[in-house]
Amino acid sequence: MPKAQETVLEIDLKALKHNFEYIKSKLQKDTKVLAVVKAFAYGSHAESIAGFLQDLDVDYFAVAYVSEGVALRDAGIVKPILVLHPQAVNFKTLIERCLEPSLYNAKILNEFIAVASEEQQTNYPVHIKFNTGLNRLGFWENDIDYIISKLKTTNSVFITSLFSHLAASEDLSEKEFTLQQIRNFKAIAENFSEKLGHQPMLHVCNTSGILNYPEAHLNMVRTGIGLYGFGNSEKENKNFIPVATLKSVISQIHHIEKGETVGYNRAYKSDAMVKTATIPIGHADGIGRQYGNGKGYVIINNKPAHIIGNVCMDMIMVDVTEIDCKEGDEVVIFGNHPYSASDFSKTAQTISYEIITAVSQRIKRVFLT
Ligand SMILES: *Cc1c(COP(=O)(O)O)cnc(C)c1O
Numbered sequence: 129m130p131k132a133q134e135t136v137l138e139i140d141l142k143a144l145k146h147n148f149e150y151i152k153s154k155l156q157k158d159t160k161v162l163a164v165v166k167a168f169a170y171g172s173h174a175e176s177i178a179g180f181l182q183d184l185d186v187d188y189f190a191v192a193y194v195s196e197g198v199a200l201r202d203a204g205i206v207k208p209i210l211v212l213h214p215q216a217v218n219f220k221t222l223i224e225r226c227l228e229p230s231l232y233n234a235k236i237l238n239e240f241i242a243v244a245s246e247e248q249q250t251n252y253p254v255h256i257k258f259n260t261g262l263n264r265l266g267f268w269e270n271d272i273d274y275i276i277s278k279l280k281t282t283n284s285v286f287i288t289s290l291f292s293h294l295a296a297s298e299d300l301s302e303k304e305f306t307l308q309q310i311r312n313f314k315a316i317a318e319n320f321s322e323k324l325g326h327q328p329m330l331h332v333c334n335t336s337g338i339l340n341y342p343e344a345h346l347n348m349v350r351t352g353i354g355l356y357g358f359g360n361s362e363k364e365n366k367n368f369i370p371v372a373t374l375k376s377v378i379s380q381i382h383h384i385e386k387g388e389t390v391g392y393n394r395a396y397k398s399d400a401m402v403k404t405a406t407i408p409i410g411h412a413d414g415i416g417r418q419y420g421n422g423k424g425y426v427i428i429n430n431k432p433a434h435i436i437g438n439v440c441m442d443m444i445m446v447d448v449t450e451i452d453c454k455e456g457d458e459v460v461i462f463g464n465h466p467y468s469a470s471d472f473s474k475t476a477q478t479i480s481y482e483i484i485t486a487v488s489q490r491i492k493r494v495f496l497t
Contacts, residue, residue: 129496131458132375135409137487138463139172140496141180143369147355148184150367154338159345162188162210162331164352166196171414171485172356172372173493175203181355182207190350194218197227210255210289213265219243223252228288232257232265237278244284251286256328258316260309262295269316276323289329289348290317298336298360306337310344336360358470358480365470372484373463374491378405378428378455381448390445391437395421403449405433407459410442414486415461418476420444425475427460427467428453 129138152161163186164170169177178189178200190210191197197209198221214222214229216239222229223244231237231254244252256275259266267275279285292313296302313332321327329347335354337344339361353360357370382404390396390404407426411417415424420439425432426446433446446459462472462483470480 130494132377134492135374135376135413136492136494137172138373138375138494138496139176140369140371140373141176142496143357143371144177144180144355145184147357147368147371148181148186151335151338151349151351151354154342155345155349160187160329160348162186162190162348162350163355164190164334164350165200166190166192166212166352167485168489170352170356170481171487173495174200175205176493176495177355177371178205179203188348194222194225194227197222198225201225201227208253216240216243220247223247223249228253228255230255230257230265230291232259232267234267234271234274234278237275241278241282241284245282249284252284253288254285255289255291256287256320258290258292258313260292260312260316260332261305262293264293266292269312269319272316272320272323276320279324287324287326287328289331290320291331291350292316294332294334294337294341297334297340300340303340306341310341339364353481356484357468365465365468370462370464370468372469372487374409374461374469374487375463376407376409376426376459376461378448378453378457378459379408379443380406381453381455382406389437392440393438396437396445401449402436402447403451404436404445405448405453405459407444407446408442409461409491410440410444412441413488413491414483415439415444416476416486418478419472423475424472427463428457433459 163181165174165178168174188208192213209227211227212230257266317330331348333349335351338349357368359365359368384398384402417439420435425434431451433448435444436447462469469483473483
């Protein structure tokens with residue numbers, strides 16, 4: 129691996145392939161895989177990740193918003209793309225770019241049918257989302273008759289799939305709740321399909337659902353965090369390889385006398401001689417202020433160096449008193465276990481999802497193939 133000479137996010141496509149194949153190994157042969165590439169493919173690089181997965185024969189993609197789907201189409205992604213949270217204002221664009229909406233309430237269903245009819249669409253593929261306990265987006269079970277009656281008035285849409293989202297699939301102490309969600313979804317899907325007169329695809333599992341509830345894989349699974357290298361448990365994390373490594377360099381080293389302070393608001397006061405290193409990455413790059421003041425640490429020459437004082441917009445200062453290092457040396461903020469984004473995020477009481485999606489767009493992406 130090349131040594132970093134500036135702050136970079138390295139994206140390891142071999143790791144992505146490994147994670148994809150590991151997830152596939154958990155599935156029946158005919159279970160389809162939908163790759164979730166929302167939020168710049170969890171902070172990495174959506175177009176490259178999707179292009180690579182398309183070549184590996186993934187079945188479907190999902191993004192959160194229409195603009196994210198448009199970016200994938202512009203980059204030559206031709207597989208179906210589910211838009212999880214579309215807004216009506218973008219429906220014309222969605223249709224122009226052959227993106228498939230998730231329809232989750234009466235308002236969005238009616239708005240979509242209106243635009244699809246206006247655009248003279250017939251059998252336009254759409255996905256109906258049911259709420260089974262997350263209470264975020266989705267029709268309720270007692271909306272089924274309404275949806276069916278609405279569908280009888282038009283041939284502009286075709287129901288490609290029915291889906292739901294699990295609230296606590298990674299938390300085995302919530303197993304009873306999750307099993308109840310799965311049972312509810314299966315019952316809803318059966319009732320709905322019978323009234324609809326055809327059988328749409330069914331999907332309910334995210335990454336932790338795939339790992340913890342093999343009986344719920346149904347026709348397709350939706351994996352996000354697993355593709356990027358996290359299994360949401362100590363045990364499963366070992367089976368994945370983090371795709372993204374965030375690296376930087378030491379810009380400057382200072383020797384600080386006892387009693388001096390470091391950084392804004394003089395938040396760090398030294399009680400002995402300390403050696404500090406200044407690193408060109410800050411809260412504008414995604415390292416939030418909650419990592420400052422001794423919580424988070426970076427890795428320099430295989431040793432942890434804690435962030436001292438407040439995180440600045442473009443820089444952090446770390447304690448390298450005990451580390452043999454010099455200006456220009458490489459710094460790893462997170463990468464592979466045991467210095468993964470999951471480990472790093474724990475130092476500020478958050479989760480891998482948050483730190484990896486926070487890596488700012490100004491950081492250069494470098495691909496390892
Ligand atoms: C983001 C998202 C996923 C992916 O979840 P992971 O835990 O990252 O695998 C799946 N389904 C829906 C509806 C989502 O919003």
